[in-house]
């Protein structure tokens with residue numbers, strides 16, 4: 001599956017070109033010390049690095065300018081432009097600086113010290129649902145804010161949702177805007193992109209891409225967090241694609257033995273073939289699953305903080321690496337969401353359970 005096939009087919013790249021961030025050409029090793037590798041993809045390697053003057057940790061994403069013998073600098077600049085456009089989105093990783101070498105453009109990104117939520121998707125002991133709902137709420141907040149600016153991520157998956165800290169479990173940060181696009185720039189967006197087990201049916205069918213495509217991914221991520229399994233992964237690519245296009249999902253007792261009915265209802269509403277039938281990110285925020293009260297004491301987001309607690313260095317306080325308070329959304333009630341997102345109807349409350357309808 002080619003990530004960029006559409007570009008040569010119709011001449012429309014949909015890439016953003018304007019950036020404000022200065023791209024430094026002096027050697028970055030006079031400013032930063034590289035201390036290890038955090039991850040890698042097809043065209044990028046991400047390294048942990050420390051700013052020598054301050055001791056502050058960043059993630060340096062080295063993006064190759066030439067890929068498959070083609071000059072891809074414009075695609076790297078596009079990724080920077082999308083990150084810049086999302087600067088005020090607290091759920092998106094912040095772009096701090098950029099450097100250019102002969103082969104790479106290096107993005108100095110806010111460091112997400114807690115790793116990928118993927119690590120909580122394929123382990124024997126899934127996270128308690130109260131933690132999962134907090135992470136999904138935060139993901140939806142980030143996605144909602146992106147969609148408000150007509151940006152679609154198109155590569156949401158557990159490897160691209162990071163955590164600010166691991167213990168206590170921090171806040172989410174969305175990364176990897178290489179496939180993100182601005183909707184409505186030129187004509188319709190129909191592209192073949194993404195990783196087989198996470199792509200939405202409309203992508204496989206070469207149908208128009210909309211914000212609903214990201215909501216499919218939120219359904220896949222939610223499924224993976226609650227069950228520890230990937231809903232569409234087959235034994236090979238063909239089987240995976242078939243599972244996706246037939247929306248062949250296992251909701252059996254076996255997979256969902258320890259999962260609440262509301263969680264199943266939430267996932268079922270997102271993993272639907274017709275994009276228009278999926279709820280928007282704002283609609284999702286009113287689903288009672290996300291506001292369910294959990295009985296066990298360790299669930300962090302339930303207790304609202306007073307303003308004093310928010311800045312007092314408790315476990316709610318921001319991590320030292322990022323002075324911003326990132327819990328501000330997560331503590332809101334669904335009623336507050338209704339107001340913020342200007343819903344016309346009252347959303348279900350966390351306690352009435354509702355029938356799971358959006």
Ligand code: ADP
Pocket residue numbers: 038039040041042043044045046059061093109110111112113115116159160162175176177178
């Ligand atoms: P690619 O486009 O190659 O998939 P990503 O931006 O997704 O590149 O980065 C690859 C991996 O590097 C991520 O899945 C994650 O594990 C790690 N990573 C990326 N950005 C950060 C960050 N800001 N902080 C910590 N780790 C990161």
Ligand code: MG
Pocket residue numbers: 041159160176
């Ligand atoms: Mg990635």
